[in-house]
Amino acid sequence: MNGSGSDSLPWLVMVHGMSQDRRIFDRQAEAFSNTHRILALDLLGHGAASDASGPFGHVEFSNHILGQMRAHGVAHARFWGTHTGAAVGLYLAATEPPGLIDALVLEAPVIPGRNPDVANETIARVRRIAAEAGMEEARRVWWEESCWFETMHADPERRRAVEQRRIVEEFKGRPWTDTTTPIALGDFGPALARIAIPVLIYNGSLDHEDFLSMSAEIAGLVPACETARIEGAGGFPAWEDSETVNQTVTAFLKSL
DSSP states (O other): OEEEEEEEEEEEEEETTTTGGGGEEEHHHHHTTSSSSEEEOOOOOOOTTTOOOOOOHHHHHHHHHOOOHHHHSSSSEEEEEEEEHHHHHHHHHHHSSSSEEEEEEESSOOOBBBOOOHHHHHHHHHHHHHHHHHHHHHHHEEEEEEEGHHHHHHHHHTTTTTHHHHHHOOOOOHHHOOOOOOOOOOOOEEEETOOOOOOOEEEEEEEEEEHHHHHHHHHHSSEEEEEETTTTSSSSSHSHHHHHHHHHHEEEEEEE
């Protein structure tokens, strides 16, 4: 759902994480379309941009999203991202002129230029598998063995595991197979400390410890940051428990 909503409403840009596409926010796009103009976008190498060339890193992902925002005439927006998409929001809020991003909603965010250790280990593994055994096997391992999907496997019907698996299986995997080197960011902590807009970070209570720790680290760096836990959810609360997440985010946005 792109560009939906009245022209008088604020923009709400939504960006997914690795191996997904803009469908990850389908229930949020529907729920918030009465109060915002929704712009759900695909990362470089994903969804509508599946065939794009790399390199694929947080800077490149961010520049691609910024270009799409400008193409849609978005001068300032509220930004909602999950995992890599959340890193994009943090990067844009820290590096672009004030006013582009009015507020950030971050689901299990990662720091631009730095993933949690468990994510780096899994990405390295699927890259090896993609090179040695092919993309189908790499996607299978990513879906079946990644910690962030564990709660979906444990309760597949309630957490829409079949739909999520379909999204993963449609991922072409260019960010896993591209060998060009992305722009290195180094320590992004000082930049996060300069983000002077309201920020909400939420995680599932059953999320992996590495993601919980990184969320806590970001919350400690960003000055005006609220945090929330979605009880019983894992790595993707907005997908797994959309009603609770939507209520949490609605309260945050109304407070702005």
